[in-house]
Amino acid sequence: MAHSEAFRKQRRRLLLAGVAVGGLGATGLLRPEAQTAGHSRYFMALQKALRDKDLATPTLVIDRQRLNHNIAVLSARIGKDFDYRIVAKSLPSVPLLQHVMAVAGTRKLMLFHQPSLNQVARALPDSDILLGKPLPATCAARFYRQLEAAPSGFEPHHQLQWLVDSPARLAEYRQLAEQRKQPMRVNLEIDIGLHRGGFASQDALVWALSRIERSPWLTFSGFMGYEPHIAKAPGPTNWLRDQAMARYQQFVDTAEATLGRSISELTLNTGGSTTYQLYQGMAGRIPANELAAGSGLVLPTDFDVATLADHQPAAFIATPVLKLLDRTRIPGVPGLGRLQALWNPNHARTAFIYGGYWKASPVSPPGLVHNSIYGRSTNQEMLNLAEGVPLEVGDRVFLRPHQSEAVLLEFGDLAVYDATSDAITERWPVFGRG
Secondary structure (H helix, E strand, O other), X not given: OOOOHHHHHHHHHHHHHHHHHHHHHHOOOOOOOOOOOOOOHHHHHHHHHHHHOOOOOOEEEEEHHHHHHHHHHHHHHHOOOOEEEEEHHHOOOHHHHHHHHHHHOOOEEEEOOHHHHHHHHHHOOOOEEEEOOOOOHHHHHHHHHHHHHOOOOOOHHHHEEEEEOOHHHHHHHHHHHHHHOOOEEXXXXXXXXXXXOOEOOHHHHHHHHHHHHHOOOEEEEEEEEOOHHHHOOOOOHHHHHHHHHHHHHHHHHHHHHHHOOOOOOOEEEEOOOOOHHHHOOOEOOEOOXXXXXXXXXXXXXXXXXXXXXXXXXXXXXXXXEEEEEOOOOOOOOOOHHHHHHHHOHXXXXXXXXXXXXXXXXXXXXXXXXXXXXXXXXXXXXXXXXXXOOOOXXXXXXXXXXXXXXXXXXXXXXXXXXXXXXXXXXXXXXXOOOO
């Protein structure tokens, strides 16, 4: 069957691009080196542990020792200066949360999703929960109905803080509380520079506090001021931090003047994985009294930043090689795979893996690369590799997630790897998606 004109033009462009790239490779300009080392001793041991447990589908592995190292670093950095609140969306597994809570010595959690909120209230009834985003009032009503249907001992009127970002949402929550005759603790989201919503003016704050004070069902429980921009926005990081905290202090001063009392004992939350270390030694100099973090404990690639340089990657995707081809071929464009390999020898061979197209990057064996021309697949993803890489059908390849909050939910029970015994010792169920 004759190719369409569009297809012929596309193929010609690809061939010309391949020739150009091949020319660069032939002259040695920008040409990557072949990486043929294969798995390190660490990943060889992890591969054996997975085989010993007959785990032959895509699996999310948590390294217990590395996780504990990261918890120890965080605990040492925070010390006794601040309370620590675990960001549960980044560690979406009840047993994983239980482990972090026990090792870090905290009962404070931050939740972001109503079904997860009910699951945690049921499984961890002694936890202290702050919502990390403002949920629709309909979700709050559903939470109460589901909690009443399956009581666990969790008492939301003093263990749960709802996050409110606007006068309109405050009115919705006030109506819900009155209809249900349900006491509700309200934490106000404040904009301290991220500009992602929340109370931004002192006048709006005064209005909200006045409404809360007049309600027999609502109680003001504090502030949440999230500030990840200080680690990414242009400008000196410490200056951006100080500007954010000065803004936070303005909200605290306004609240205390409006209420006529100190709020220093309420929940004054800030921080995140990329910023928590910036507050070391600053207790008493900033208004916040607790710091939140989650992703840094497993360190996905999006969190490879200077402020987490002392953390270690603790989460990996492991998946088997289903097919291994001796060279890379691109359908409809004969020879293009060979031209790719002339420029980058790590495109010489092809492995097709079980699954794929995750928010993750291959890390072992070193040198594995995606093929942007062939494309991505959730079924059998193509990865290219150099000649001489010791990889066989049935071997595992390992990838690091870019983030933890969504990726950890994609593989069923987490496989907990204990490096001291080189074994998968536990399986930890993840949150239901709801």
